[in-house]
Amino acid sequence: MHRSSARLVAPGVTYGEFRMTVPRGIVHGHLLTVDLADPRVSVDLLYPGAVGARAPVSLLAAERGAVGAVNGDFFNITETQHPGVQATGASVGPAVASGRQLKGAVPDGQRFGPAMPPGATTEDVIGVGYDHRARLDRLTLRGAVLTAGGTLPLRGLNQYALPVGGIGAYTPQWGTVSRMRATCGTDTDRAAPCSRETTEVTVRHGRVTAVEDVPGSGGVPGGGVVLVGREEGARRLRALEVGEPVRLVSRLAGRGPVPLRFAVGGFPIVRDDEPVAGLDTVAVAVRTSAGTGDGGRLLYLMALDGAAGQTGLTVRELADLMVELGARDAMDLDGGGSSTLVTGDRYGATVRNHPSGGAERPVPNAIGVFSAG
Template sequence: MGASGVARIGALGAAVALVALVSPVEAAEAQDSEVVIGPGASHRPLSLSTAHGPVQGHLVTVDLTDPRANLGLLQAGSVAAKDEIADQTNAAGALAGVNGDFFNISEEHPGVVPTSSSVGPEIAGGDPLKGAVPDGQRFGPALPGGTSNADVFALGADRKAGISTLSVAGKAFGPHGIVDVEGLNQYALPVDGVGAFTHDWGEVSRARSVCGTDADRSAPCSADTEEVVITDGVVRSEADLPGAGPIPADTVVLTGRERGAAELEALDPGDLVGVRTTLLPADGMPLSFAVGATPIMRDGAPAPDLDTAELAPRTAAGISEDGRRVYLLVADGRSPASTGLNLRETAGLLADLGAADAVNLDGGGSSTMAVRTPDSPQATVRNVPSDGRQRQVPNGIGVFTN
């Protein structure tokens, strides 16, 4: 699931063909300002010098060899909800938090409301909350080669951080046979597919889930849909169009499009239907926490086609070779005081800090870090969000003490 076998890139950045981003003086000054924020967790500001200008950032380091240190999902209350990272951090009682995955931030389909749901999977406390939308339904930058929307930054049951890939595995057992369930609380379902929506989804309309195609996010919404509401294992109602509103804890809503809709149309009120869904990690390691993320470095080597042109605010996470140390990074951008980083520089910086694997998270106006120090009762924003204020986002990575 994590890094293996290749040493970290040193200060010369030889393996990444980068000039060192942090001078010895700047590194010493940053180290002097490091503050312990809890067991196994510390925060420090970064002052970087690059060929394109200064970059200001912040780093939270988590030592998972300390049994009191932990990582978990920050969330805005449900999958289809959003809130500021400082509020999510404080609501969860976390020591620190950074924003997480890219999300359904805008909408191309008339009359369809953006869900604010994230692109990739989510696991919280070992419970699967949502699956990944098809790659063509992505919001955010294009994926590097060899990656997908199903990739996650995760913490395994063995308390090692790493990169994994999660797929939805689901079945609906009814009177006419078994129906494959390919989605879980997703703003976009595969063409011909069926998705399950649970209490974790929230109140937002499910209409977006049948819009676009696997290859084209802006393609028209499907005209061939069906939705079935199942409570305590019994079909209570059916409808031609996806609905909205809260879903009780004892209820599962199945939404289908095209061939999936035809399978659901065979069900009638009163039918007995059992639904089972989970998220399966590709490497088999059970996960206690996961959030959608894009791998930009594995085993000390950056992805071969990382962008080197666009400078932007960045949020990223690095993982040490043994999976026991995590580096949560936010770099400000889009201002004279901090020009931002490109993706290759982001990978190089995390390597220089000690990471062997790394992922990119949502950047730009979403990039936010909130930290609570021992002398402050609440976590506060430490970086300078490029929008001039915090952006509301669906999820994040929280640093906790057990």
């Protein structure tokens, strides 16, 4: 591998390029190295103000004044298998921004993206805790809908897909996109038909204001929540009456000792300096990855270049690359036409790689790097 001299983008943040030769040709990559031990540096989720919305990484970075960013999670990009149902643009895994828990993970069978290795789930994330250290973790939704007649289990939070028989909550952070997609597919088959048994309940200021048979669209008012149920969840919601008191409790529970202030979904490809078992060794694509090193004090953000004449990597090759770059643990993020790495200054954000589609693809979220220096 040939690596260019890294240049300082901002205090604690450097940018560099590298080239490597594989049997198929030349791989060109772009790397941001983030020193989280520097108190001036921070990392956060970039997103366009709503879970069900998309925007180019350069725009997300420029609007927040980020000094660097890469695209984030895989997302609900198309709905060709459900005619008439709107693709939400929402991401697959959990998301936490500035300490705010935005959404939970869809069922494994509802995800978009390459096959995950054995043992991985849609709950897997990479994030930075309140201890200022990056780590891989897993965020599980724990929650309930408290009603006058009893407690209903909460199985989703601002998700484009709900578990069969489940109830999901949609807050103002969801946005205005239709909630119909949440009742399509099954836990094991994303292409399965939409459920024929659904209910949507609107709650304002702790009281039920409407009970409908079909999930709707439009923004959720401040102080309100919309509950969507399918199958058994729909039947239980249908028992609620207008005026009945309802309260929602939810949290994303992690495995680490310190809560995550920022988190984005993906799937693990490196743990403890070694590629995880079962990674794909066949499909070649432009890819994005995020990794950690030095006990979580270093964060590596990498995107391959999609310019004509250059090749991509398999997921297994990506894992080997991240180890070579210094990552002890690493995640695979959305790739292909989504792969984008930018650097920013007071004049805006500059796209450093060539997106494989010829232009930036709007994405639901990105990892943003900030420096107070």
